Amino acid sequence: MAFTAFSQSAKVVDQAPKSKSWIALILLAPGIAYMLLFFVAPFIQLAITSLQAPAEGHGIGQYVAGLEFINYWDAIQQYWPQLVRSFIYAVIATIIGLLISYPLAYLLGVTLRNRAMLQGILLILVVAPFFISMLLRTLAWKSILPVEFIGTDGSVIFGLIYNFIPFMVLPMFASLQALDLRLVEAGTDLYASPVTVFRKVTLPLSMPGVVSGTLLSFIPMSGDFVVASRSFLGSTDTAMIGNVIESNFLQTQNYPMAASLSIILMLAILIIVATYVRRSGAEDLL
Amino acid sequence: MKKFGLGKALVPVVSGITLIYLLLPIAYVVAFSFNARRGRNNILWNGFSLQNWQNPCGAPQVCTAFGNSILVGVIATVIATVLGTMIAIALVRYKFKGRSTVSLLLFTPMATPEVVLGAGLAAQFLLAGVEKGIGTIILAHTMFCISYVVVAVKARVASLNPAIEEAGRDLYGSPTQVFFRVTLPMLMPGIIGAALLSFALSFDDFIITNFNSGTATTFPKFIYISALKGVPAQANVLASMVFFGALLLVIIVQLVNINRAKRLAKI
Numbered sequence: 079m080a081f082t083a084f085s086q087s088a089k090v091v092d093q094a095p096k097s098k099s100w101i102a103l104i105l106l107a108p109g110i111a112y113m114l115l116f117f118v119a120p121f122i123q124l125a126i127t128s129l130q131a132p133a134e135g136h137g138i139g140q141y142v143a144g145l146e147f148i149n150y151w152d153a154i155q156q157y158w159p160q161l162v163r164s165f166i167y168a169v170i171a172t173i174i175g176l177l178i179s180y181p182l183a184y185l186l187g188v189t190l191r192n193r194a195m196l197q198g199i200l201l202i203l204v205v206a207p208f209f210i211s212m213l214l215r216t217l218a219w220k221s222i223l224p225v226e227f228i229g230t231d232g233s234v235i236f237g238l239i240y241n242f243i244p245f246m247v248l249p250m251f252a253s254l255q256a257l258d259l260r261l262v263e264a265g266t267d268l269y270a271s272p273v274t275v276f277r278k279v280t281l282p283l284s285m286p287g288v289v290s291g292t293l294l295s296f297i298p299m300s301g302d303f304v305v306a307s308r309s310f311l312g313s314t315d316t317a318m319i320g321n322v323i324e325s326n327f328l329q330t331q332n333y334p335m336a337a338s339l340s341i342i343l344m345l346a347i348l349i350i351v352a353t354y355v356r357r358s359g360a361e362d363l364l
Numbered sequence: 365m366k367k368f369g370l371g372k373a374l375v376p377v378v379s380g381i382t383l384i385y386l387l388l389p390i391a392y393v394v395a396f397s398f399n400a401r402r403g404r405n406n407i408l409w410n411g412f413s414l415q416n417w418q419n420p421c422g423a424p425q426v427c428t429a430f431g432n433s434i435l436v437g438v439i440a441t442v443i444a445t446v447l448g449t450m451i452a453i454a455l456v457r458y459k460f461k462g463r464s465t466v467s468l469l470l471f472t473p474m475a476t477p478e479v480v481l482g483a484g485l486a487a488q489f490l491l492a493g494v495e496k497g498i499g500t501i502i503l504a505h506t507m508f509c510i511s512y513v514v515v516a517v518k519a520r521v522a523s524l525n526p527a528i529e530e531a532g533r534d535l536y537g538s539p540t541q542v543f544f545r546v547t548l549p550m551l552m553p554g555i556i557g558a559a560l561l562s563f564a565l566s567f568d569d570f571i572i573t574n575f576n577s578g579t580a581t582t583f584p585k586f587i588y589i590s591a592l593k594g595v596p597a598q599a600n601v602l603a604s605m606v607f608f609g610a611l612l613l614v615i616i617v618q619l620v621n622i623n624r625a626k627r628l629a630k631i
Binding site for chain 1: 374375379447472479481483615622
């Protein structure tokens with residue numbers, strides 16, 4: 079199934095890689111050229127844009143090459159509340175998302191391991207949201223939730239959690255599905271309480287899934303601008319950094335500002351993720 | 365086998381609540397595709413009706429946007445699947461300098477927030493003076509789809525037994541024959557899975573599309589634009605059609621898999 083492609087840890091057969099590098103080159107060249115042109119070059123362009131200066135007579139969207147490092151300072155000074163808010167939202171949503179997704183992943187991967195039919199049905203239900211427009215589902219919440227709740231911090235976090243549950247569940251399910259239940263049994267035989275067994279055996283062994291699930295949710299959440307926008311679950315008080323980048327780029331056409339904020343967002347995520355990965359002892363899991 | 369702890373009731377109860385949380389909006393979207401029409405409003409329930417299903421293109425622009433999404437999804441998927449599969453084979457099968465750099469290059473887009481990818485590409489198109497439209501949406505979608513295809517197909521390539529290809533060579537198959545008659549068919553389930561994933565990602569993408577679409581509209585962009593005034597019920601109909609179509613496809617694939625597993629178990 080397409081969406082469990084990542085969760086089915088296929089058996090790795092020992093394949094000694096051949097050193098016919100010219101074949102590798104032919105296979106790689108078109109794809110790598112594409113990525114250099116449409117991923118690496120845009121990144122460099124973003125960095126260049128972030129340092130641009132207003133053109134003389136400064137019309138809307140008019141900028142010239144420059145080395146205005148002050149753009150970064152301006153960006154932070156003007157938009158630090160939105161930047162901080164994005165990360166607070168994303169952290170809270172990731173933690174709550176993890177707490178409500180883990181039991182579901184456990185049910186799928188451990189409890190229902192020997193009941194293929196039921197497991198299959200529930201897996202389809204977990205991936206079902208992928209088949210229906212994310213924007214329509216978010217709008218549906220706007221109608222289902224009480225009007226007074228819309229536009230608050232709570233409703234935005236609620237929407238963020240909602241959109242990323244499948245991204246949490248699937249990697250954790252893959253880890254728990256691969257968990258050797260004999261280890262759990264051994265723990266029980268040694269008179270460990272269920273809580274101890276969970277804390278010392280199950281959880282550590284499912285850490286790869288927890289780490290990739292949380293990262294797969296946290297990163298897109300912190301850059302999201304649909305949920306927090308005013309026509310969805312947010313208000314002017316809930317703008318996230320994604321909303322700011324979008325409006326600076328597409329509405330006010332302040333390209334250097336949008337570019338500086340993008341680079342700052344990227345760097346902040348890099349620092350947070352690196353710290354998290356080191357703290358969770360997951361360097362070798364990735 | 366013993367029942368394993370973790371609070372016997374806690375797991376099913378929390379799972380049930382999470383599943384309801386997950387599925388409630390889907391039920392809402394489907395239900396409101398049957399809402400009787402009264403103006404553009406599709407927020408209040410006006411009673412059951414089939415009129416939206418009888419005329420899914422009834423609202424202005426909705427089918428153009430839907431058609432654009434399918435067009436973009438198909439083209440981006442075809443290009444991304446071909447390029448991504450080639451890269452995946454090279455990464456697993458061949459030793460070459462800079463292999464880890466190539467892996468990193470393909471992994472990074474998945475670990476970059478979409479808003480950054482979108483803004484970067486838009487800045488690039490701005491500099492190059494390329495006018496934004498369907499073409500730039502396709503270029504953008506292909507880029508992020510390649511990464512996902514590589515990850516999905518790599519797993520499949522890594523699980524291939526090289527002995528089968530060896531057998532092909534022993535039977536005097538030329539390298540091209542072995543590739544097209546042995547390797548590729550064995551990779552097919554992975555490639556098809558990757559293509560479906562890629563299409564789904566492209567079809568539902570809004571953030572990157574919004575930055576690179578100019579005046580062109582896709583289905584998600586149509587919903588975003590009409591969100592403020594009220595999304596017409598026809599959008600719910602089209603979304604529900606896609607939902608049931610995909611669901612059917614997945615159920616068929618799942619049944620085939622279970623059947624195959626049962627047959628294998630007998631051997």
